[in-house]
Amino acid sequence: MFQWKKKLYKGVCLSFFLVITLTILQRSTSPGFFTQDDSKSLGSSELLSAHKRDTDSTNDFWAVKTERHSREDASGSGHPTEWDVTSINCTANWNLTKLSWFTTLEPNFQQFLLYRHCRYFPMIINNPKKCKGNITLLIVVKSIITQHDRREVIRRTWGKEIEVDGKNIQTLFLLGTAMKAEERANYQKLLEYENKIYGDILQWDFLDSFFNLTLKEVHFLKWMNIYCHGVHYIFKGDDDVFVSPHNIVEYLDTNPYPDLFVGDVLFKAKPIRKKENKYYIPTSLYNKSHYPPYAGGGGFIMTGSLAHRLYRASETLELYPIDDVFLGMCLEVINVKPIMHEGFKTFGIVKNKNSKLNKEPCFFKSMIVVHKLLPDDLMNMWRLVNSNLTCSRKVSIL
Numbered sequence: 001m002f003q004w005k006k007k008l009y010k011g012v013c014l015s016f017f018l019v020i021t022l023t024i025l026q027r028s029t030s031p032g033f034f035t036q037d038d039s040k041s042l043g044s045s046e047l048l049s050a051h052k053r054d055t056d057s058t059n060d061f062w063a064v065k066t067e068r069h070s071r072e073d074a075s076g077s078g079h080p081t082e083w084d085v086t087s088i089n090c091t092a093n094w095n096l097t098k099l100s101w102f103t104t105l106e107p108n109f110q111q112f113l114l115y116r117h118c119r120y121f122p123m124i125i126n127n128p129k130k131c132k133g134n135i136t137l138l139i140v141v142k143s144i145i146t147q148h149d150r151r152e153v154i155r156r157t158w159g160k161e162i163e164v165d166g167k168n169i170q171t172l173f174l175l176g177t178a179m180k181a182e183e184r185a186n187y188q189k190l191l192e193y194e195n196k197i198y199g200d201i202l203q204w205d206f207l208d209s210f211f212n213l214t215l216k217e218v219h220f221l222k223w224m225n226i227y228c229h230g231v232h233y234i235f236k237g238d239d240d241v242f243v244s245p246h247n248i249v250e251y252l253d254t255n256p257y258p259d260l261f262v263g264d265v266l267f268k269a270k271p272i273r274k275k276e277n278k279y280y281i282p283t284s285l286y287n288k289s290h291y292p293p294y295a296g297g298g299g300f301i302m303t304g305s306l307a308h309r310l311y312r313a314s315e316t317l318e319l320y321p322i323d324d325v326f327l328g329m330c331l332e333v334i335n336v337k338p339i340m341h342e343g344f345k346t347f348g349i350v351k352n353k354n355s356k357l358n359k360e361p362c363f364f365k366s367m368i369v370v371h372k373l374l375p376d377d378l379m380n381m382w383r384l385v386n387s388n389l390t391c392s393r394k395v396s397i398l
């Protein structure tokens with residue numbers, strides 16, 4: 001009965017959201033509608049009101065009510081109780097431009113290095129209560145502002161906030177600001193409406209660029225250190241993957257490791273030196289022959305307590321442009337070895353793109369995370385996997 005009401009309410013909210021979306025998109029084509037919205041850097045008063053709205057709003061409508069959990073991981077005194085970065089105070093480190101190795105670097109690396117010391121940015125959208133209580137699994141998804149359709153499908157499939165056998169699953173999306181000015185104007189308001197409906201967005205005031213993905217990582221770790229003290233496990237991943245929360249919970253039920261960090265681990269990956277490659281790294285940035293072991297950022301699982309330790313480790317390192325490698329470096333600092341698991345397919349399933357495995361629901365049913373499925377395919381695969389599927393041969397991965 002309650003479930004039915006919730007569904008109805010969600011439906012109504014969704015229709016409302018769509019109407020608003022259309023209105024805004026329509027209106028935004030007329031110039032001047034958004035010009036008052038200089039969203040590149042929100043003034044402090046706007047930030048304040050944003051913060052106020054977040055704490056005032058009845059976000060906990062959707063949240064599962066649970067009791068406040070004791071702060072087992074709070075790190076001593078002086079521990080902030082809310083996000084304590086409220087202004088952008090960051091100027092480029094022009095000293096670098098005097099160095100010869102710097103001047104020969106590609107512009108994107110120069111940009112990265114000039115602002116590498118700018119560590120934390122203010123929050124634009126926060127949901128401080130989202131992580132209160134006893135949460136078995138916190139699903140954390142890296143997303144960008146324009147990909148609303150991916151978030152929507154995730155909320156309807158693997159990111160559904162459910163409670164199974166008293167196990168509480170919560171979902172959060174991590175965002176920066178839009179890359180293009182025209183996107184900032186149109187999409188920021190939409191994102192705020194989306195957050196009003198679902199209350200599952202964390203947004204910081206940095207550009208959502210490829211090299212800023214590591215910022216997203218450290219911002220989440222810092223956020224988690226402030227607001228999450230009852231989280232047992234975290235699944236962190238991309239917004240274009242297939243995930244089986246059922247298999248995750250089943251796998252975690254028998255986890256013996258207090259410092260679990262598990263995923264699709266590369267043990268001796270070499271930095272890529274080909275300039276055309278997306279992951280190219282010049283030797284002036286990293287000169288060792290191998291990276292420390294790291295798990296593909298498409299999807300991995302760690303314990304809540306390990307995330308707190310990773311936060312402290314991250315603060316001892318300079319930012320590195322590839323986010324999953326950066327986490328590998330943090331793991332190395334605290335001497336934790338990531339675990340490789342066959343159920344995580346974040347670097348592709350098989351080499352052959354036309355392989356039947358790519359469409360085989362019984363294969364997906366046996367996995368924990370598989371990259372790369374876009375909204376329509378994800379929805380279809382989710383339906384197939386959760387239908388009355390009979391798999392002849394039980395693929396035992398777990």
Ligand SMILES: *[C@@H]1O[C@H](CO)[C@@H](O)[C@H](O)[C@H]1NC(C)=O
Pocket residue numbers: 087089
């Ligand atoms: C920014 O930082 C500089 C020194 O790092 C300080 O002098 C200045 O007051 C800061 N400005 C703001 C707005 O915090």
Ligand SMILES: *[C@@H]1O[C@H](CO)[C@@H](O)[C@H](O)[C@H]1NC(C)=O
Pocket residue numbers: 092093094095117
């Ligand atoms: C740049 O160099 C000056 C003088 O050497 C130094 O005081 C300053 O801290 C440097 N800036 C950064 C961001 O390292």
Ligand SMILES: *[C@@H]1O[C@H](CO)[C@@H](O)[C@H](O)[C@H]1NC(C)=O
Pocket residue numbers: 069134135136166167168
């Ligand atoms: C939190 O939930 C788990 C089940 O996921 C349960 O085993 C544990 O006892 C709960 N802890 C508290 C403090 O409620």
Ligand SMILES: *[C@@H]1O[C@H](CO)[C@@H](O)[C@H](O)[C@H]1NC(C)=O
Pocket residue numbers: 108111112115205206207208209210211212
């Ligand atoms: C990361 O975001 C900051 C703040 O928006 C921006 O100044 C910087 O240029 C971005 N860095 C990269 C490499 O895109």
Ligand SMILES: *[C@@H]1O[C@H](CO)[C@@H](O)[C@H](O)[C@H]1NC(C)=O
Pocket residue numbers: 287288
């Ligand atoms: C690698 O870089 C480090 C510091 O960034 C430097 O101390 C070391 O000498 C470099 N090694 C080689 C082989 O260039």
Ligand SMILES: *[C@@H]1O[C@H](CO)[C@@H](O)[C@H](O)[C@H]1NC(C)=O
Pocket residue numbers: 387388
């Ligand atoms: C699945 O199969 C069971 C019995 O085999 C049946 O009762 C049920 O209605 C089926 N569900 C769907 C969604 O087809």
